[in-house]
Amino acid sequence: MDAMMMDAMSADMMSMEGMSTDMSAMMAAAQACMDACAACEQACTVCSTQMMDCAPSCMNCADMCNTMMRAMMRMQGMTPASMMAMLDACIAMCQTCMDMCMMHADSSPVCKMCADSCQACMDACMAMREALAAG
Amino acid sequence: MDAMMMDAMSADMMSMEGMSTDMSAMMAAAQACMDACAACEQACTVCSTQMMDCAPSCMNCADMCNTMMRAMMRMQGMTPASMMAMLDACIAMCQTCMDMCMMHADSSPVCKMCADSCQACMDACMAMREALAAG
Amino acid sequence: MDAMMMDAMSADMMSMEGMSTDMSAMMAAAQACMDACAACEQACTVCSTQMMDCAPSCMNCADMCNTMMRAMMRMQGMTPASMMAMLDACIAMCQTCMDMCMMHADSSPVCKMCADSCQACMDACMAMREALAAG
Amino acid sequence: MDAMMMDAMSADMMSMEGMSTDMSAMMAAAQACMDACAACEQACTVCSTQMMDCAPSCMNCADMCNTMMRAMMRMQGMTPASMMAMLDACIAMCQTCMDMCMMHADSSPVCKMCADSCQACMDACMAMREALAAG
Numbered sequence: 001m002d003a004m005m006m007d008a009m010s011a012d013m014m015s016m017e018g019m020s021t022d023m024s025a026m027m028a029a030a031q032a033c034m035d036a037c038a039a040c041e042q043a044c045t046v047c048s049t050q051m052m053d054c055a056p057s058c059m060n061c062a063d064m065c066n067t068m069m070r071a072m073m074r075m076q077g078m079t080p081a082s083m084m085a086m087l088d089a090c091i092a093m094c095q096t097c098m099d100m101c102m103m104h105a106d107s108s109p110v111c112k113m114c115a116d117s118c119q120a121c122m123d124a125c126m127a128m129r130e131a132l133a134a135g
Numbered sequence: 136m137d138a139m140m141m142d143a144m145s146a147d148m149m150s151m152e153g154m155s156t157d158m159s160a161m162m163a164a165a166q167a168c169m170d171a172c173a174a175c176e177q178a179c180t181v182c183s184t185q186m187m188d189c190a191p192s193c194m195n196c197a198d199m200c201n202t203m204m205r206a207m208m209r210m211q212g213m214t215p216a217s218m219m220a221m222l223d224a225c226i227a228m229c230q231t232c233m234d235m236c237m238m239h240a241d242s243s244p245v246c247k248m249c250a251d252s253c254q255a256c257m258d259a260c261m262a263m264r265e266a267l268a269a270g
Numbered sequence: 271m272d273a274m275m276m277d278a279m280s281a282d283m284m285s286m287e288g289m290s291t292d293m294s295a296m297m298a299a300a301q302a303c304m305d306a307c308a309a310c311e312q313a314c315t316v317c318s319t320q321m322m323d324c325a326p327s328c329m330n331c332a333d334m335c336n337t338m339m340r341a342m343m344r345m346q347g348m349t350p351a352s353m354m355a356m357l358d359a360c361i362a363m364c365q366t367c368m369d370m371c372m373m374h375a376d377s378s379p380v381c382k383m384c385a386d387s388c389q390a391c392m393d394a395c396m397a398m399r400e401a402l403a404a405g
Numbered sequence: 406m407d408a409m410m411m412d413a414m415s416a417d418m419m420s421m422e423g424m425s426t427d428m429s430a431m432m433a434a435a436q437a438c439m440d441a442c443a444a445c446e447q448a449c450t451v452c453s454t455q456m457m458d459c460a461p462s463c464m465n466c467a468d469m470c471n472t473m474m475r476a477m478m479r480m481q482g483m484t485p486a487s488m489m490a491m492l493d494a495c496i497a498m499c500q501t502c503m504d505m506c507m508m509h510a511d512s513s514p515v516c517k518m519c520a521d522s523c524q525a526c527m528d529a530c531m532a533m534r535e536a537l538a539a540g
Contacts, residue, residue, distance in 0.1 A: 005451050008515045038443060045478045046410050049326045056212030056319045059329065063205055064221070066471065067198040071228075073450045077191030077235070082227040086199070089224035092217040093206075100212070110413045140316050143380045173308060180343045181275050184461045191454045194464065201336065208315045245278045326482030333475055334491070337468040341498075347461030347505070352497040356469070359494035362487040363476075370482070 029131035036124035037069035043117035047110050054100035061097035087125045094118040164266035171259035172204035178252035182245050189235035196232035222260045229253040299401035306394035307339035313387035317380050324370035331367035334360050357395045364388040434536035441529035442474035448522035452515050459505035466502035469495050492530045499523040
């Protein structure tokens with residue numbers, strides 16, 4: 001995510017109803033969250049090709065991470081309430097996928113990588129949640 | 136959604152941890168929900184091309200409806216908790232999109248159609264939520 | 271796909287550069303193609319959860335069918351050349367998925383259903399290709 | 406895209422029917438192509454929120470770039486022929502989007518950024534095409 005793209009988005013975020021002042025903290029959280037979603041979608045997509053029993057949760061998580069990332073890039077189409085609900089759903093999908101992949105993380109390095117990406121994405125979504133709640 | 140596909144999915148749904156007995160009510164709610172998500176994705180996709188200010192919320196809603204539909208088709212990768220969070224997020228995105236489209240529903244028949252599809256999708260997600268809570 | 275949505279799209283299709291007269295044949299082909307793409311995305315999504323070796327091709331085909339359907343709904347963002355290239359790619363992905371699923375169509379009714387949906391989607395894309403070439 | 410993910414994918418790519426020897430050149434092209442698709446999806450998603458007439462082509466391009474990236478991550482579900490058709494479609498969509506965005510690149514820095522991302526993605530897809538043809 002480059003600087004110009006973030007500039008284009010911060011203007012949108014400012015205009016989100018109910019938003020207040022500290023946009024720099026918000027934008028840092030948003031940027032980290034979008035990057036973590038993008039990385040998690042990729043890890044889950046690769047993991048889902050292994051034909052292990054985590055595959056359906058990996059595919060669900062990949063789709064949700066992509067949808068979450070796009071929604072953060074289209075902030076004009078969000079409200080604080082819908083953003084919170086989306087973050088909660090993304091966190092829940094990452095948790096479900098991570099739980100599945102951790103069952104065979106010892107034997108599958110790809111599952112370990114996927115579980116780590118899910119954890120990082122959950123953390124970034126929770127940080128965004130806190131930035132929004134404070135915003 | 137044809138009968139064979141529903142049969143393939145109901146076996147998966149039976150195996151979802153925490154699921155109990157009345158699968159026929161659950162499957163009827165799931166089928167209605169997937170169909171409403173598919174219709175809402177289409178309506179939102181068309182509405183988003185009008186270059187009106189609802190476009191970002193329509194695109195967000197289209198993506199979420201598709202992700203919701205797919206997650207219901209991959210029930211093995213869901214838990215009751217993650218399904219609830221996804222339904223809540225889908226309901227929130229439909230609400231946001233509907234609110235935006237209703238602002239110009241009088242002048243734009245496409246926005247009216249989109250708002251109606253969002254309402255129908257919300258209703259179907261709420262019915263699925265109730266079926267899950269009872270299940 | 272309901273009638274109002276098709277009306278909204280036919281105006282767009284009329285404006286696609288290089289388009290000529292017989293819009294009714296074109297719109298009928300487009301409607302059939304979008305419906306076949308939607309059905310194929312659903313069949314492939316369900317089939318991909320079976321943890322058989324067709325899963326990666328099913329997921330690829332599901333994504334391409336969704337992208338194809340959406341592109342036909344956003345005809346303002348297409349040219350005849352890009353539409354042709356998209357139809358060719360969709361046909362290729364359906365062919366690849368069908369070939370994989372047919373290997374176990376005898377033992378898996380879901381794979382048989384998926385292969386049938388791929389065949390129907392290929393046929394609809396080819397008919398759309400012909401309508402465009404004649405357009 | 407990190408190193409472990411590429412290792413997981415190169416094994417799959419080796420197994421793609423019709424693939425021959427120089428996997429390191431192929432994998433370098435694939436990695437560059439997936440990264441360019443991911444970046445282009447993001448740029449197009451942001452650009453599509455500006456409510457300019459490039460929006461439909463940006464949305465189409467975003468979807469195709471995501472589908473292309475995922476297909477390259479699920480190489481087991483591809484054949485050389487379907488990969489070629491997908492690359493051609495992705496190139497065509499990037500070209501269409503770039504042509505639209507270049508019309509207002511002087512007045513809109515976001516459109517300029519989007520057009521640049523489309524050009525980079527086209528270049529990466531063409532390089533992948535050449536690596537495949539040589540492979």
